Amino acid sequence: MGTTQLESVPEPKYWHLKTVLNDALDSEFEVGEILPNERDLAARFGVARATLRQALEQLELEGRLQRRRGVGTTVAPPRMGVSVGPSANTWPGAGIDAWETVGCVEAAAPAAIAALLGTAPDQAVHTIRRVRVMRGQPVAAELLYVPPASVPGLPGDLTPATHAPAVLRELHTLELEGEDRSVELGSARADDAKQLDRLPGAPVLVVTARYYAAGRVAAASVSTYRADTCRLTFGDAGAFEVTHHQQDTRQAS
Amino acid sequence: MGTTQLESVPEPKYWHLKTVLNDALDSEFEVGEILPNERDLAARFGVARATLRQALEQLELEGRLQRRRGVGTTVAPPRMGVSVGPSANTWPGAGIDAWETVGCVEAAAPAAIAALLGTAPDQAVHTIRRVRVMRGQPVAAELLYVPPASVPGLPGDLTPATHAPAVLRELHTLELEGEDRSVELGSARADDAKQLDRLPGAPVLVVTARYYAAGRVAAASVSTYRADTCRLTFGDAGAFEVTHHQQDTRQAS
DNA sequence: AAGTGGTCTAGACCACCCC
DNA sequence: GGGTGGTCTAGACCACTTA
Numbered sequence: 001m002g003t004t005q006l007e008s009v010p011e012p013k014y015w016h017l018k019t020v021l022n023d024a025l026d027s028e029f030e031v032g033e034i035l036p037n038e039r040d041l042a043a044r045f046g047v048a049r050a051t052l053r054q055a056l057e058q059l060e061l062e063g064r065l066q067r068r069r070g071v072g073t074t075v076a077p078p079r080m081g082v083s084v085g086p087s088a089n090t091w092p093g094a095g096i097d098a099w100e101t102v103g104c105v106e107a108a109a110p111a112a113i114a115a116l117l118g119t120a121p122d123q124a125v126h127t128i129r130r131v132r133v134m135r136g137q138p139v140a141a142e143l144l145y146v147p148p149a150s151v152p153g154l155p156g157d158l159t160p161a162t163h164a165p166a167v168l169r170e171l172h173t174l175e176l177e178g179e180d181r182s183v184e185l186g187s188a189r190a191d192d193a194k195q196l197d198r199l200p201g202a203p204v205l206v207v208t209a210r211y212y213a214a215g216r217v218a219a220a221s222v223s224t225y226r227a228d229t230c231r232l233t234f235g236d237a238g239a240f241e242v243t244h245h246q247q248d249t250r251q252a253s
Numbered sequence: 254m255g256t257t258q259l260e261s262v263p264e265p266k267y268w269h270l271k272t273v274l275n276d277a278l279d280s281e282f283e284v285g286e287i288l289p290n291e292r293d294l295a296a297r298f299g300v301a302r303a304t305l306r307q308a309l310e311q312l313e314l315e316g317r318l319q320r321r322r323g324v325g326t327t328v329a330p331p332r333m334g335v336s337v338g339p340s341a342n343t344w345p346g347a348g349i350d351a352w353e354t355v356g357c358v359e360a361a362a363p364a365a366i367a368a369l370l371g372t373a374p375d376q377a378v379h380t381i382r383r384v385r386v387m388r389g390q391p392v393a394a395e396l397l398y399v400p401p402a403s404v405p406g407l408p409g410d411l412t413p414a415t416h417a418p419a420v421l422r423e424l425h426t427l428e429l430e431g432e433d434r435s436v437e438l439g440s441a442r443a444d445d446a447k448q449l450d451r452l453p454g455a456p457v458l459v460v461t462a463r464y465y466a467a468g469r470v471a472a473a474s475v476s477t478y479r480a481d482t483c484r485l486t487f488g489d490a491g492a493f494e495v496t497h498h499q500q501d502t503r504q505a506s
Numbered sequence: 507a508a509g510t511g512g513t514c515t516a517g518a519c520c521a522c523c524c525c
Numbered sequence: 526g527g528g529t530g531g532t533c534t535a536g537a538c539c540a541c542t543t544a
Contacts, residue, residue, distance in 0.1 A: 322523075
């Protein structure tokens with residue numbers, strides 16, 4: 001009979017560190033409070049800085065921390081619940097939906113977008129860039145693609161300032177028959193990262209949506225949400241508030 | 254007049270490396286093909302192994318690679334589209350929905366779950382653990398919580414084998430009035446990771462759902478989906494197939 | 507100028523898988 | 526036993542913010 005082997009599978013240091021820090025955040029820190037710097041924290045826990053950073057990275061991924069170069073590491077507030085429909089079937093840009101247009105061009109869509117829209121690969125489409133802001137901070141960057149066939153009544157005298165509003169106005173004259181969406185994990189491209197106030201490569205939730213009218217795909221959008229600060233909400237019962245982070249909603253079976 | 258400064262913001266090595274590898278995966282490798290090992294790749298690109306790993310980690314996060322300890326790094330197939338409703342308003346466990354029950358206990362729910370359900374913090378609830386399998390591999394691990402009040406007709410003589418089916422059967426006698434969901438990024442806990450065939454800390458998409466009946470929350474579930482292999486689909490137009498990865502659907506504005 | 511997080515190096519050892 | 530990816534170290538320098 002050997003001794004009972006409690007640590008037959010010793011957990012990695014960074015994993016244990018993450019647990020300790022997570023508990024400390026709950027009990028010893030307030031939202032917005034700044035943590036000691038990484039070199040001090042590493043020394044305090046007796047690990048290399050890279051090991052500490054591995055724990056911090058996971059906590060940031062889970063929305064518990066926010067790190068800013070040149071500033072420091074702060075305790076993040078709970079994630080915002082962001083509705084991504086379909087609460088009511090509405091066209092993008094209709095009503096007050098917290099999106100702000102930042103640009104609009106007519107250009108050939110990438111191959112995958114053409115496949116989504118069902119257009120020819122080199123077909124020029126209206127491409128509207130928008131940003132979604134909540135509580136004063138950007139939460140999503142979007143590219144909305146509208147084939148010319150969906151907006152036949154578009155006037156010809158368009159300036160950069162009138163292009164996007166005109167496309168949206170024409171789009172809204174169609175009857176929206178349905179929409180579908182998909183969500184997947186991605187990393188922010190350089191342009192999206194800049195608009196989201198993050199570094200390139202930051203984790204994002206990519207929402208791809210298709211809008212149907214007249215039996216065809218009338219428009220499509222690719223929205224890039226900050227994964228660290230957002231919780232996407234769906235469904236007919238409305239967005240709901242939770243009081244804790246998602247980790248707290250899960251337990252061992 | 255100085256010279257034009259093309260590289261005023263030099264991109265990090267790992268970022269450039271990621272781009273190079275991403276292109277190589279498209280042009281020189283097939284799905285399932287095994288890559289050279291990390292030490293060889295690092296030497297080939299003239300960088301330290303840690304730097305190469307930073308690039309590989311991002312590519313794995315984006316679903317382009319699959320890495321397995323003791324085996325190697327392979328080119329991942331496109332992500333699976335996984336429907337997470339509401340395609341039709343149905344109770345969990347109804348019909349053929351690809352979930353397999355692996356356990357069931359009656360125990361006090363964690364505080365956040367009690368808040369979701371609207372039950373007392375120490376109220377015992379039926380907790381069913383299920384696993385979702387697609388194409389022969391696990392894609393999600395779930396905990397489904399059902400308060401006793403939602404299944405009043407539950408018989409008393411329950412064995413581990415009959416517990417879960419009985420709870421589901423009783424649940425299905427209620428009329429489902431609505432459901433809502435939220436999606437956020439998380440990292441796999443040890444128990445979920447084991448069932449998903451991943452290491453602890455692997456990125457996951459956490460889907461929290463509430464099911465309404467008789468004007469109350471009759472059940473709630475927390476589902477943990479593998480973020481590397483899954484694209485979650487929502488909406489009334491049905492899951493759709495895309496031919497490329499999400500990166501291909503995005504372009505610079 | 508000082509302090510922060512971000513990137514990078516060149517090693518080492520460990521856990522796991524397969525032969 | 527040999528090869529793989531996973532963890533960890535102890536440094537260095539860079540980019541950015543703030544004062």
